[in-house]
Amino acid sequence: xxxTVNKSPFERNSLERCLQYAKKGSAILLIEDGVYGALKxxxxxxxxKKAMKNVSIYALYPDIEARGMQDKAIDGIxxxxxxxxxxLVAEHRxxxxxx
Amino acid sequence: xxxxxxxxxxxxxxxxSDTAYLFAKAVLExxxxxxxxxxYHDGVNNSTRLTEPxxxxxxxxxxxxxxxxxHQIDLVVCVAAALRRGIRxxxxxxxxxISGLGQLIESGIQADRLVVFGD
Amino acid sequence: xxxxxxxxxxxxxxxxxxxxFLYVNRKAPYGTxxxxxxxxxxxxxAAFDQDVSLVFLDDGVYQLAKGQHxxxxxxxxxxxxxxxxxxYDIEKLYVEKESLEARGLTAExxxxxxxxxxxxxxxxxxxxxxxxxxx
Numbered sequence: 001x002x003x004t005v006n007k008s009p010f011e012r013n014s015l016e017r018c019l020q021y022a023k024k025g026s027a028i029l030l031i032e033d034g035v036y037g038a039l040k041x042x043x044x045x046x047x048x049k050k051a052m053k054n055v056s057i058y059a060l061y062p063d064i065e066a067r068g069m070q071d072k073a074i075d076g077i078x079x080x081x082x083x084x085x086x087x088l089v090a091e092h093r094x095x096x097x098x099x
Numbered sequence: 100x101x102x103x104x105x106x107x108x109x110x111x112x113x114x115x116s117d118t119a120y121l122f123a124k125a126v127l128e129x130x131x132x133x134x135x136x137x138x139y140h141d142g143v144n145n146s147t148r149l150t151e152p153x154x155x156x157x158x159x160x161x162x163x164x165x166x167x168x169x170h171q172i173d174l175v176v177c178v179a180a181a182l183r184r185g186i187r188x189x190x191x192x193x194x195x196x197i198s199g200l201g202q203l204i205e206s207g208i209q210a211d212r213l214v215v216f217g218d
Numbered sequence: 219x220x221x222x223x224x225x226x227x228x229x230x231x232x233x234x235x236x237x238x239f240l241y242v243n244r245k246a247p248y249g250t251x252x253x254x255x256x257x258x259x260x261x262x263x264a265a266f267d268q269d270v271s272l273v274f275l276d277d278g279v280y281q282l283a284k285g286q287h288x289x290x291x292x293x294x295x296x297x298x299x300x301x302x303x304x305x306y307d308i309e310k311l312y313v314e315k316e317s318l319e320a321r322g323l324t325a326e327x328x329x330x331x332x333x334x335x336x337x338x339x340x341x342x343x344x345x346x347x348x349x350x351x352x353x
Contacts, residue, residue: 001345006114006115006118021340022341031118060118063114082125083128085122085125086125090100090131090212093348094212094347095212095214096242096344097216097352098352099107099217105351107353139259139353140255200258201262201265204266207239207268207348207349207351208237208266213351215350215351215353
C-alpha cells in the first residue's frame, strides 16, 4: 500500500498516524507541506529514520525545492518527481491520502 | 493503467489542485490513461470561468480546460457541492461538466487506481 | 473492459464488479464541511452494490458523538444519518480504539453501534481495500 502525507508534522498528526499505520513493506510519499517531515535535524527526524527500517519513504522533490529545503532531506529518503509519484501509485495496489 | 483522480480543494488557497494537475500531466506522460477527474468539496471552485488570476500567476481553471481538450479528459464537478458554492452551467469553464456523486464511485470501480488530493 | 466516453451513466462495465471501498473519516463535524460531504458520498455509494466500510479515527470519532444539537449554530444536525446507514446496507462501521480513548469517549457515547478496532487491526483493514477515499 502507498500512503501520502501532505501536512507538516509540526502542524498536524498525519505523519505520526501514517507511520503507525504503514505496514512493513509499504511506502510513504511526502508531498506539499508533508515534505517538512523528510528533513534532517528536526524533532521528527529520528521517528522517520526508525520507520525507514520497515517502510520505504519518498518525498516529492518539486515540493522540497519550492520550499528551499533541497539539501536537507534525510539520507535514504528517495526523492521523486511527479512521474515518480505516478510510478509509486501504479506499483502499489491501493493508496491512502492522509488528508 | 487507468487512473481516477479526486480533487477536494479549491484553486489558489491550497496546493492540492496544483499537485493534482501536475500528477495528471505525469500520468499522461507516462502513457497511462485518466478515467476521470472528479471535483468535490471546495474543489468545485476549480471549474468557474469567472476566475481571473493576476497575469503573472498560473490560471488553474484554464489549465484544466486545456488538459481536458488536449487529452479528452472527463472533468466532472459534483452537482450538490457545486450548487452549494454557486457553480452552475452558466459559469462553468470549458471542458467541465456537472454531474452526480455516482460519477466518483463509478470512477473508483472502473479505474485501476483512485488518488485523492485534498487538504 | 471498454473505454468510457465521458458523460456516461452507470454502464455495462460497472455491473458485476465489486470492489472494497473504504471511507476514512478523520475530521470533526461542523468545524469544516468534510464530515457532512463525506457522508453524502457514502449514501450515494450505497446504490452501487460495492463492499463499503467506514472507519473513524482521530477527530473523525467526534462525528458519531451522541447528543449533537446544532440549532444555535444554524447548521443541520446530520448525525442521525449515521443511524440510517443500516437501512442502506452499510453496516461496517469501525472506530479506532486509541482515538476514542484519547478523547475520553467510549462506545456508549456514540450514536450508532460500531466495531472497535485497535490501530494495528485498522491498518490491516485499510491494507486490504481496493479504494480508500479520504476527505
